């Protein structure tokens with residue numbers, strides 16, 4: 001069975017008590033950190049100084065999701081502060097391959113994210129350049145939105161390319177993942193699941209366990 005990962009998003013956590021909120025998700029695989037600049041998306045969260053403190057106190061490694069313009073300039077800084085993975089948006093990078101190579105050189109896993117309207121075609125043959133692909137299942141910017149099942153054809157296209165090229169690239173989904181939708185994404189080939197409101201909307205440890213078993217029931 002394919003290994004699966006549950007990455008809670010702290011976008012739905014209490015930002016005033018971040019250390020406590022991080023400790024509540026210690027059974028997760030990675031913590032998903034949403035960086036927004038109020039430019040690439042119409043919302044603002046945090047930048048390097050806060051992510052650096054999260055990195056220092058988190059019991060699990062950081063999966064940084066950059067929703068920022070000019071990723072070429074800013075993404076390497078997140079790898080330098082020690083993030084396990086750094087994912088930038090294809091729509092926000094002038095040279096995604098050069099940026100991914102730079103992130104890997106620094107020592108982070110390199111991820112590329114696609115907004116719902118972005119065609120996966122140009123990125124399929126570039127898969128060897130990345131450690132993970134993030135298929136957005138909502139418009140980036142806010143937590144608590146509804147899962148877009150239409151994105152499953154995009155996920156399947158990446159899953160097919162991954163199999164054809166014989167890669168172990170992670171296929172990640174983000175947005176509207178719940179116990180009811182996670183199986184749909186797992187079925188389409190996702191192995192890494194981001195969930196914000198579904199985790200922090202209850203007892204995080206219980207929610208993580210429920211998401212894990214729902215995903216495992218549909219694993220490839």
Ligand SMILES: O=C(CO)[C@H](O)[C@H](O)COP(=O)(O)O
Pocket residue numbers: 009011012032034065067138139140141142143144145174175176177194195196197198
């Ligand atoms: O990148 C994001 C939003 O742009 C978040 O990671 C995502 O939306 C998580 O929230 P939820 O699980 O509540 O949809």
Ligand SMILES: [Fe+2]
Pocket residue numbers: 009032033034065174194
């Ligand atoms: Fe995210």
